[in-house]
Amino acid sequence: MAYGSHDIYFEHNSIAGITMAVNLRNKLHHDNFVIYEKGGSIGGTWRENTYPGCGSDIPGHWYCLSTEPNPCWENYYITQPEIRTYWEDIYRKHDLASHTVFNTCVKLVEWDEEKGVHNLTLEDVVSGQVIHTQAELVIQAVGFFTTPMYPDIPGKEKFTGPLWHSSQWRHDIDLKGMTVGVIGNGCSATQFMPAIATEPTTQIINFCRTPQWIAMRLNYHYPGWAKWAFAHVPFLMYAYRSFMMITGDLLWGIFLANSPVSAVFKKILTSYMRRTAPAKYHDNLIPTYPPGCKRLILDSNYLAALHQPNVDLNWNGIQEIVEDGIVLKTGDKVLLDAIIFGTGFYLVNFNPAVTLNHYFESEGGYYGTVFPGFPNLFTIVGPNSASAHASLIFIIETQVGYILKLMKPIINGKAKSIEVTQKATNYYNAWIQKRMASTIFFSCFSYYRGDNRTGAKNVSTFPGMVSLYWWIMRKPRWNDFKVVGGEQWFYERRQVALTKYALIGLMVCVVGYNFSTLWKLVPALLTERLSGFQTQFPS
Secondary structure (H helix, E strand, O other): OEEEEEEEEEEOOOHHHHHHHHHHHHHOOOOOEEEEOOOOOOOOHHHHOOOOOOEEEEEOOOOOOOOOOOOOOOEOEEEHHHHHHHHHHHHHHOOOHHHEEOOEEEEEEEEEOOOOEEEEEEEEOOOOOEEEEEEEEEEEOOOOOOOEOOOOOOOHHHOOOOEEEHHHOOOOOOOOOOEEEEEOOOHHHHHHHHHHOOOOOOEEEEEOOOOOOEEOOOOOEOOHHHHHHHHHOOOHHHHHHHHHHHHHHHHHHHHEOOOHHHHHHHHHHHHHHHHHOOHHHHHHHOOOOOOOOOOOEEOOOHHHHOOOOOEEEEOOOEEEEEOOEEEEOOOOEEEOOEEEEOOOEOOOOOOHHHOOHHHHHHHOOEOOOEOOOOOOEEEOOOOOOEOOOOOHHHHHHHHHHHHHHHHHHHHOOOOOEEEEOHHHHHHHHHHHHHHHOOEOOOOOOOHHHOOOOOOOOOOOEOOOOHHHHHHHOOOOOHHHEEEEOOHHHHHHHHHHHHHHHHHHHHHHHHHHHHHHHHHHHHHHHHHHHHHHHHHHOOO
16 A cells, blocks of 8 residues: 545546646646546547547647647648647646656545545556545546447357457457448447448448438648648637637537527438438438437548448347357348447446446536535536537636636635535536427437436536536636635635725716716807807808
C-alpha cells in the first residue's frame, strides 16, 4: 500500500481531463493536482479507437480548444491520428506528464465530512498495488466512448476465428481473402466498413438490426494559402470557428418534435440515401423514426460501398454465434472467418464505488456537473450535458469554466466544501425533462436513453442549443449551493454584489434626474430658438 495527498485529483487523462488541467494552471494558477489514468497513455476515446477510417464527425476547427486553435488541419473533418497528435502536443506543451500517474484505476472515493477531504482507494492495474491518497477536490473526466458494448447474442465464446470490437481493433489480423461479418451499422461500423472493403478479396457481410439516418459528408482539403491565412491573419480562425458554431447550433431545430425543419431535413436525407444506396436496400435502409432520434451518421462512403460486389447487407436477425459463423433467425447459417462488432459503447459508465450511478441514471445531476450528497466532487460531461448536434469540446470547455468558478473559493482557502442542494437539483431536472418532452429523442431506442428498456430517460443530451447551455452556465447561482467554512467569503461576496447593484441604481438615478432636468428645459430652449428665428426673419 502507498499513501499520498494532493489538493485536486482527476480521474482519467481524457481530453476532458487535459482540458481541465490546462485551465486549472492557466486560469487559477494552481499546480497541486494529480491525474490518474487507467491506461498506459493519454487520449481517452482517441487512444482506444484506432480502427481504419476512424475520425470525428465534427469539423476540426470546432473540435479543438478555443485557447489552442490549430491552423494546420488538413481537411474539414479530421482523422483519429490527427486528433490524438493534437492532444498529445497540448499535453507536452503544458508539461502535464509530471502530474500524471498511468495504469491506475479508481476503486473507491469516500468523503470525510470531519476533515473535509476525499479518501481515495486506487489500484495499479499492472502490479495490483493498492494506493491510498487524499484530495480536497475530485474531478471525474472519464469521457463517453471508452467501454465497448456487445449485444446480447449467445455464443460469442464459441467462435473459433478472430472476434473483436471496433474499439479494440486487431491490427495484427490481415483480412485479405476472409469472409468478415460486421455486426452493427452505427457510426463506427459505417466508418471502418468502407475502409476494409477497398480490399476486393475481403468479403463483407454487414448484419443490421435497425436502419440509421445517414447524411452527406461534405469533406474538403484546406489549401496551403488557407492554412497560412488561419495562422497569420488576426482573428480569422476565431471568426471561422464562430461561424461553424452559429450555423451548427441552428441545427437544433431538427430535434424538436413536429418541427417543419425536421420534416424538411427528413426529406433531404431520404433523397440522399435513395440517390446513393443500391435500390434493393432502400426499404430496409431508410428509417421510419425522425432524424436525430439516434445519433445522426455522416456518410464516409458507406452507402457507395454497398454497390461493391464484396459487400452485402443482411437484415434477417442473428439467432446465435457458432464455431464457424452466425446462425440467423431464419435458421440459415452464414460461414465466417472473422467477426467484428461495431455496436457502440455504454454511455452510463460511472464508477459504482462512488455511487453516482443512481443520480446518473435515475435522478440526473445539476448542469451535468455536480450532485447533491457529493461535496467537492465534479463531473465533466455528466448527465444531460452532451450535444447531439455540436462539438463536445465546446461543452467540455463550458463545464470546465463553470467548475473553476465553483472551485476557486476552496482553492483560495476561503471555503472548505461546496455541495449543490437537492432542491436545486430537482428543479433543474424537472426543467430538463419538461424541455425533453418536446423533442424527438423518445421516438426510438438509442444510447441517448442510457439503456434500451421501455420508459428509460434520455440521460446524455442537453435539450437545447449549446449556446443556451453556455448561457445558463456562465456563472454559478450560489444560492443553489451549501458552502461550508465559507461564511465570511459568502458575506463578502454578497456585500460586493449589493455594492455593485447600489452603484448601478445610483447611476440610473443620476442619469434619470439629469435627463428629467434637461427635458424640463426643452420647452424654454425651443421658445428661445423660435423667438430668435422670428426676429431674424420677421413676417
